[in-house]
Amino acid sequence: MKRYARVRKKILDYDPKSGLAQTALFFLALSEVNHKSTKNHVENVALLAEATAIKLKKDAKAAFFAGLLHDVGKLLLPPSLFDGHNITPEEYALVKDHAQNGFKALMHLHMFTALCAGFHHNLYKAGYGVSMDDLPAKWSPATVKKVLDVSTIVSICDFVEAFTSRATKILDGSDKAPDLKGMLYAKYPDDQNIVDVVLSLYKKIIITK
DSSP states (O other), X not given: OOHHHXXXXXXXXXXXXXXXXXXXXXHHHHHHHHOHHHHHHHXXXXXXXXXXXXXXXXXXXXXXXXXXXXXXXXXXXXXXGGSSSOOOHHHHHHHXXXXXXXXXXXXXXXXXXXXXXXXXXXXXXXXXSOOGGGSOTTSOHHHHHHHHHHHHHHHHHHHHHHHHHOOOOOOSSGGGSSSHHHHHHHHOTXXXXXXHHHHXXXXXXXXXX
């Protein structure tokens, strides 16, 4: 089964509440118009995040939809920023807006998923996006932990998928390690167990078509 058909089936089978399925399908449809590389990327991240969550006994449904919508903010940026060229520091400054953009676009529709979109680049040193101050004050510690757990899974899956699918230069300085595992261990020192699970799965999960 091709990647999009597999992802669409999972969206419909999960049948989440509050219109999340419709939001996900609409995002994929919009991405297909002129952000196809983003569409391919988020589909793979969703599948990899789901599989990782299952292995770690976390919420696979939440991880799947957070993975699928983590880059929704890129739709507000020029497609040329994601065409595979080595971007300049000035372009990178624009790209970094996508985490906050995604949070703002989703926050009044799907707050949990919005926070995962906002956090997915701010769970490592020199990251960017939303902060703990953006969490709703009324949320319980258990819900906050779940957001951070799922966001971390998505963040690592996002990095692995991008690193293994693109030939572009990394501008955040994390490419100093000699290999992908070393790079991830340095980037996520407190989450090496998640790194190990993602690295054990990604070759089986990531689909190129």
